[in-house]
Amino acid sequence: xxxxxxxxxxxxxxxxxxxxxxxxxxxxxxxxxxxxxxxxxxxxxxxxxxxxxxxxxxxxxxxxxxxxxxxxxxxxxxxxxxxxxxxxxxxxxxxxxxxxxxxxxxxxxxxxxxxx
Numbered sequence: 001x002x003x004x005x006x007x008x009x010x011x012x013x014x015x016x017x018x019x020x021x022x023x024x025x026x027x028x029x030x031x032x033x034x035x036x037x038x039x040x041x042x043x044x045x046x047x048x049x050x051x052x053x054x055x056x057x058x059x060x061x062x063x064x065x066x067x068x069x070x071x072x073x074x075x076x077x078x079x080x081x082x083x084x085x086x087x088x089x090x091x092x093x094x095x096x097x098x099x100x101x102x103x104x105x106x107x108x109x110x111x112x113x114x115x116x
Contacts, residue, residue, distance in 0.1 A: 006069070007037060007044045010076045015046070017110040024109055033099050038066035048106075063099050067091030078111025 018024045028048055036045045065072065065082075071090040074080035082104035085091045093100055 011046045014076055014110055034062050036064045037072055039069045039072060063095030063103060065091055065093050075107055078108050
């Protein structure tokens with residue numbers, strides 16, 4: 001898997017899922033968190049914000065998630081729990097515990113629905 005376009009597509013899908021689900025929009029109303037993803041030499045970030053006019057420089061809380069691309073893919077798709085991946089040593093996460101738990105909940109709630 002290549003990092004660049006792949007991770008950007010996953011982040012765009014995550015943002016779209018949040019916008020499409022009203023119950024998730026209400027969760028991020030008061031949030032302003034910058035999330036950094038690092039895999040080897042590659043890096044990407046996005047900002048979770050409840051306000052449309054939040055600027056990049058306004059963020060005051062950062063969470064850094066580093067690991068291999070497969071692990072990050074599993075987290076963003078809701079296939080693996082953040083805390084489980086941390087315990088296994090597949091990823092390293094730094095940031096305030098409250099924001100880490102919030103992100104874990106958000107990733108699981110944004111999990112794509114399986115259509116049968």
